[in-house]
Amino acid sequence: MTTNEFLGKENFTIQNKTVSESCPSNIALIKYWGKYKDQIPANPSISFTLNHCKTNTEMEFFANEPFSVQTFLSGNEEVKFAEKIEKYFKNIEQYLPWILKGKYVIKTENTFPHSSGIASSASGFGAIAKCLMTLDEEFSGKTSEDESLRKASFLARLGSGSACRSLYNGLVVWGKSDEVEGSSDLFAVKYSDDEIHPVFKDFNDWVLLIHEGVKSVSSTVGHGLMNTNPYAERRFQEARENFVPMKEILKSGNMEEFIKLVEHEALTLHAMMMMSDPAFILMKTGTLEVINKIWDFRKETNLPLFFTLDAGANVHLLFPNDGSEEQIKSFIETELLQHTQKNGVVKDVTKF
Numbered sequence: 001m002t003t004n005e006f007l008g009k010e011n012f013t014i015q016n017k018t019v020s021e022s023c024p025s026n027i028a029l030i031k032y033w034g035k036y037k038d039q040i041p042a043n044p045s046i047s048f049t050l051n052h053c054k055t056n057t058e059m060e061f062f063a064n065e066p067f068s069v070q071t072f073l074s075g076n077e078e079v080k081f082a083e084k085i086e087k088y089f090k091n092i093e094q095y096l097p098w099i100l101k102g103k104y105v106i107k108t109e110n111t112f113p114h115s116s117g118i119a120s121s122a123s124g125f126g127a128i129a130k131c132l133m134t135l136d137e138e139f140s141g142k143t144s145e146d147e148s149l150r151k152a153s154f155l156a157r158l159g160s161g162s163a164c165r166s167l168y169n170g171l172v173v174w175g176k177s178d179e180v181e182g183s184s185d186l187f188a189v190k191y192s193d194d195e196i197h198p199v200f201k202d203f204n205d206w207v208l209l210i211h212e213g214v215k216s217v218s219s220t221v222g223h224g225l226m227n228t229n230p231y232a233e234r235r236f237q238e239a240r241e242n243f244v245p246m247k248e249i250l251k252s253g254n255m256e257e258f259i260k261l262v263e264h265e266a267l268t269l270h271a272m273m274m275m276s277d278p279a280f281i282l283m284k285t286g287t288l289e290v291i292n293k294i295w296d297f298r299k300e301t302n303l304p305l306f307f308t309l310d311a312g313a314n315v316h317l318l319f320p321n322d323g324s325e326e327q328i329k330s331f332i333e334t335e336l337l338q339h340t341q342k343n344g345v346v347k348d349v350t351k352f
């Protein structure tokens with residue numbers, strides 16, 4: 001499928017150029033799980049963009065050399081990643097007609113541990129898409145900042161779906177939803193700050209590293225298994241429907257309903273994995289222990305500590321900076337940290 005709005009200009013002048021860009025990771029509240037051809041999501045999703053977990057990328061372009069890509073992650077050459085990027089660049093040539101007319105050396109670094117299971121593909125492809133748009137402006141002429149960001153989000157999506165949400169800060173929606181004006185399956189849009197209660201504008205996301213290392217089933221394979229999952233259609237419909245209460249909650253600041261919805265989304269994601277054929281489980285014993293402790297803690301204290309999960313065993317602990325955070329932080333240190341592999345926790349926040 002070609003998308004005319006984003007087709008590249010045929011007039012361009014290339015030259016050697018080095019650009020550097022940085023892009024944060026994000027954590028979904030309503031999850032993207034299941035997609036169609038050309039990275040079209042089966043349902044809309046919404047996420048918090050994080051403030052600290054980022055990928056910093058330097059892209060060197062050598063004009064008029066035979067097309068090739070070399071990649072380095074924290075100084076180490078990554079051949080597999082280079083192959084993936086080569087394929088990606090070939091796939092987006094119609095949107096950046098100069099892209100195959102040179103050689104690339106790409107150096108990336110994450111500000112968070114590689115094995116933490118924090119979506120490095122989101123920040124990674126976000127940063128690459130930003131580098132490509134900076135080069136494009138240099139070679140094909142300037143566009144407005146809005147247009148450039150939108151195209152960066154469009155290009156990031158073609159690398160990794162969730163990456164398209166990382167181009168904007170705050171709360172970000174990807175996928176067509178009747179509840180969100182301007183939303184699209186092709187790129188992400190910022191959820192209007194005016195429609196968000198202040199309590200959601202300063203929120204912690206502490207990632208408990210329950211299991212470090214490669215997970216047994218990749219997200220790409222997991223998405224694919226939704227094609228034959230008998231519950232998939234119902235799930236996609238539910239995710240679409242969940243935008244109705246989510247919109248209400250974001251406006252009113254109803255924390256109790258927010259917690260219920262976000263935890264339900266996380267558990268549904270993992271339920272879908274268990275209902276796949278072949279079935280798979282990415283949660284570990286520690287994941288379940290932590291979830292139960294969070295539920296007990298909430299029952300006892302009524303404090304707003306809750307969780308979401310990505311496609312992995314690690315637990316994202318969510319809690320607002322609303323005055324209750326010190327008690328919550330000390331509970332995490334004394335009760336939850338013991339369930340991690342190596343006392344690992346990545347402390348991030350979304351602030352906008």
Ligand code: DP6
Nearest residue numbers: 028031032160161162219220310311
């Ligand atoms: C569970 O964006 O990593 O994190 O599009 O195949 O690259 P690809 O998948 P990816 O899937 C992320 C799924 C998720 C939920 C979410 O971020 O919405």
